[in-house]
Amino acid sequence: MKIAVMPGDGIGREVTAQAVKVLKAVIGRTQPLELAEAAIGQAGIDAAGDPLPSATTDIARKADAILFGSAGMPGDEAIPFMMRPGASLLRLRKELGLFANFRPAFLFPELIGASTLKPEVIEGLDIMILRELTGDVYFGEPRGSGVNAAGQREAFNTMRYSEPEIERIAHVAFRTARERRRKLCSVDKANVLEVMQLWREVVARVSAEYPDVEVTHLFVDAAAMQLMRAPRQFDVIVTGNIFGDILSDAAAMLTGSIGMLPSASMAAGTFGLYEPVHGTAPDIAGKNLANPLASILSMAMMLRHSFGQTANAQRVEDAVRRVLADGLRTGDIFQPGCTRVGTEEMGDAVAATVLR
Amino acid sequence: MKIAVMPGDGIGREVTAQAVKVLKAVIGRTQPLELAEAAIGQAGIDAAGDPLPSATTDIARKADAILFGSAGMPGDEAIPFMMRPGASLLRLRKELGLFANFRPAFLFPELIGASTLKPEVIEGLDIMILRELTGDVYFGEPRGSGVNAAGQREAFNTMRYSEPEIERIAHVAFRTARERRRKLCSVDKANVLEVMQLWREVVARVSAEYPDVEVTHLFVDAAAMQLMRAPRQFDVIVTGNIFGDILSDAAAMLTGSIGMLPSASMAAGTFGLYEPVHGTAPDIAGKNLANPLASILSMAMMLRHSFGQTANAQRVEDAVRRVLADGLRTGDIFQPGCTRVGTEEMGDAVAATVLR
Numbered sequence: 001m002k003i004a005v006m007p008g009d010g011i012g013r014e015v016t017a018q019a020v021k022v023l024k025a026v027i028g029r030t031q032p033l034e035l036a037e038a039a040i041g042q043a044g045i046d047a048a049g050d051p052l053p054s055a056t057t058d059i060a061r062k063a064d065a066i067l068f069g070s071a072g073m074p075g076d077e078a079i080p081f082m083m084r085p086g087a088s089l090l091r092l093r094k095e096l097g098l099f100a101n102f103r104p105a106f107l108f109p110e111l112i113g114a115s116t117l118k119p120e121v122i123e124g125l126d127i128m129i130l131r132e133l134t135g136d137v138y139f140g141e142p143r144g145s146g147v148n149a150a151g152q153r154e155a156f157n158t159m160r161y162s163e164p165e166i167e168r169i170a171h172v173a174f175r176t177a178r179e180r181r182r183k184l185c186s187v188d189k190a191n192v193l194e195v196m197q198l199w200r201e202v203v204a205r206v207s208a209e210y211p212d213v214e215v216t217h218l219f220v221d222a223a224a225m226q227l228m229r230a231p232r233q234f235d236v237i238v239t240g241n242i243f244g245d246i247l248s249d250a251a252a253m254l255t256g257s258i259g260m261l262p263s264a265s266m267a268a269g270t271f272g273l274y275e276p277v278h279g280t281a282p283d284i285a286g287k288n289l290a291n292p293l294a295s296i297l298s299m300a301m302m303l304r305h306s307f308g309q310t311a312n313a314q315r316v317e318d319a320v321r322r323v324l325a326d327g328l329r330t331g332d333i334f335q336p337g338c339t340r341v342g343t344e345e346m347g348d349a350v351a352a353t354v355l356r
Numbered sequence: 357m358k359i360a361v362m363p364g365d366g367i368g369r370e371v372t373a374q375a376v377k378v379l380k381a382v383i384g385r386t387q388p389l390e391l392a393e394a395a396i397g398q399a400g401i402d403a404a405g406d407p408l409p410s411a412t413t414d415i416a417r418k419a420d421a422i423l424f425g426s427a428g429m430p431g432d433e434a435i436p437f438m439m440r441p442g443a444s445l446l447r448l449r450k451e452l453g454l455f456a457n458f459r460p461a462f463l464f465p466e467l468i469g470a471s472t473l474k475p476e477v478i479e480g481l482d483i484m485i486l487r488e489l490t491g492d493v494y495f496g497e498p499r500g501s502g503v504n505a506a507g508q509r510e511a512f513n514t515m516r517y518s519e520p521e522i523e524r525i526a527h528v529a530f531r532t533a534r535e536r537r538r539k540l541c542s543v544d545k546a547n548v549l550e551v552m553q554l555w556r557e558v559v560a561r562v563s564a565e566y567p568d569v570e571v572t573h574l575f576v577d578a579a580a581m582q583l584m585r586a587p588r589q590f591d592v593i594v595t596g597n598i599f600g601d602i603l604s605d606a607a608a609m610l611t612g613s614i615g616m617l618p619s620a621s622m623a624a625g626t627f628g629l630y631e632p633v634h635g636t637a638p639d640i641a642g643k644n645l646a647n648p649l650a651s652i653l654s655m656a657m658m659l660r661h662s663f664g665q666t667a668n669a670q671r672v673e674d675a676v677r678r679v680l681a682d683g684l685r686t687g688d689i690f691q692p693g694c695t696r697v698g699t700e701e702m703g704d705a706v707a708a709t710v711l712r
């Protein structure tokens with residue numbers, strides 16, 4: 001098992017350290033574990049003058065999976081776009097072909113009170129948002145800025161998808177739905193955009209190969225509404241890069257505790273990048289306050305999707321459930337009557353539970 | 357007062373009829389009222405073979421304001437894009453320069469239980485979403501579909517904004533904030549898109565002219581999260597066409613009763629199109645079941661913004677509040693202990709209350 005570890009910036013460092021701790025606990029001596037740490041984000045700039053140093057990409061290419069923390073620093077808008085710490089993630093996605101972003105939104109029963117939604121609306125919530133990650137307006141050409149025919153400054157980006165790009169993510173979506181409740185909702189804006197008409201057409205065509213999966217199509221505005229109105233109607237949602245960016249964050253917020261949510265960004269095959277949904281949270285970084293559970297759960301996704309270690313993944317997830325049931329809480333998910341712990345202690349507790 | 361009345365399709369017809377009824381009641385004989393009905397949507401196709409007949413555009417151009425119902429029919433995706441009933445609205449926006457879309461999201465205290473969010477999160481909610489309505493990926497050129505260099509089918513749209521387009525909506529936003537709680541949040545995706553970098557830059561520059569308005573900038577994914585996490589932090593939100601489409605529907609759903617929410621789409625000056633946020637709801641159309649209050653409140657916005665009739669607008673809004681306090685409810689907002697009424701009866705009740 002060769003894993004590239006990229007803690008990145010802010011709380012990325014301390015939460016990733018806990019994920020590695022739990023990984024070592026669950027793998028133990030049963031298997032050789034090769035961990036290669038690589039600098040990314042501001043850490044990459046500090047180490048090599050580039051948020052995505054070429055040494056980091058090299059380490060990633062030689063690995064079977066990447067355990068990623070978080071990248072980006074406040075105020076980085078002043079520096080050129082592709083040199084920003086946050087942009088390192090975009091470059092990594094594109095260079096490694098990480099086209100399928102899995103963003104689960106699920107609820108731990110103990111934390112149902114953290115949501116701003118009523119318990120009866122979200123009880124048992126379990127949605128998988130699948131976001132296309134290497135196309136759309138994020139990477140579409142042409143892009144840029146200039147002066148138009150009327151002499152006005154203007155800027156533009158291109159929302160673009162090719163048929164194979166849509167087919168590829170559609171197949172992943174249908175296969176994912178098959179392993180779950182066999183319901184897929186494809187989200188687009190086919191009533192306005194040609195690119196989304198192609199999206200809808202291709203998803204509809206691919207659906208014929210999966211007659212056992214029930215497929216529906218929603219416009220993105222309606223999807224945003226339905227996510228809030230009746231989120232449990234959804235099983236798997238598949239959508240493009242920019243709509244997925246918005247909807248997956250909305251879905252995460254349904255749970256009320258984004259400190260708990262993992263994600264996976266997969267290439268074709270089993271190579272993937274695993275990262276918590278939360279950001280660098282510079283305000284609490286380095287203070288042993290951050291919640292490491294999203295990072296630990298991302299590592300569990302890695303065990304399952306990149307290494308086929310379903311049993312070990314399950315052990316980690318069960319351990320997380322156990323420490324929550326035992327009442328351990330970092331500050332972000334603290335409730336009266338629970339035991340407040342720091343980042344390290346939470347990591348220790350999960351590692352100890354995994355070993356039991 | 358010259359008003360073009362475009363009931364459109366589905367429940368658009370019956371709710372608009374109630375708004376006209378209340379309008380006549382509130383204006384009475386104090387002022388000459390010239391109402392010109394014009395066909396749009398499927399009704400336009402039936403009447404003249406075009407969802408936006410040229411006769412309709414002519415009537416609109418001669419009017420001071422448009423009272424719009426709803427347009428679009430299920431299954432219209434089979435017909436060419438610009439011939440679809442739903443697309444008539446897009447064409448109208450563009451042809452009449454309706455660039456500023458006001459989408460208020462506010463709560464009637466009686467209906468707080470309709471929301472899926474906890475009462476303490478949304479109590480007193482009062483957000484104005486201002487969506488740019490004639491630019492962005494909705495109208496950006498080039499757009500279309502074809503075959504790329506690799507021989508693959510592909511399709512594309514262009515997210516494009518010019519500096520004057522952004523300036524124009526920014527000024528409307530700051531002026532709107534001035535009349536409210538003096539807080540403006542501009543939503544973009546400047547960390548990824550050049551067009552949104554221009555957006556942020558221009559909004560920031562315009563803000564210098566409004567030192568009394570507190571301005572913040574949020575990325576669209578964070579905005580979607582914050583709308584759900586702590587919606588009352590917002591006063592006015594300004595954003596582009598596609599992000600506004602998504603966020604305004606999400607904000608509407610915070611209230612739980614989109615049958616209550618009006619909207620206004622303004623050109624430069626006082627010309628505007630006023631329409632309820634809800635759609636054609638073909639399943640309940642023609643059954644006297646639809647809630648006419650959003651349409652009635654849209655008419656009140658018309659009185660205020662196109663005709664400067666603040667007192668009359670207020671009378672209509674107060675009348676709506678009164679009938680709700682009296683316990684009258686259409687099916688969509690029904691609660692035990694209330695009196696269930698139909699579309700007509702609700703319209704009658706508001707009209708009678710306005711006359712009191």
Ligand SMILES: CC(C)[C@H](C(=O)O)[C@@H](O)C(=O)O
Binds near residue numbers: 245
């Ligand atoms: C940091 C940013 C570029 C990124 C994105 O927009 O993809 C983030 O929001 C995410 O969802 O991973």
Ligand SMILES: CC(C)[C@H](C(=O)O)[C@@H](O)C(=O)O
Binds near residue numbers: 601
């Ligand atoms: C019907 C559709 C084209 C329209 C839009 O996307 O603008 C609608 O969703 C709206 O928000 O008015």
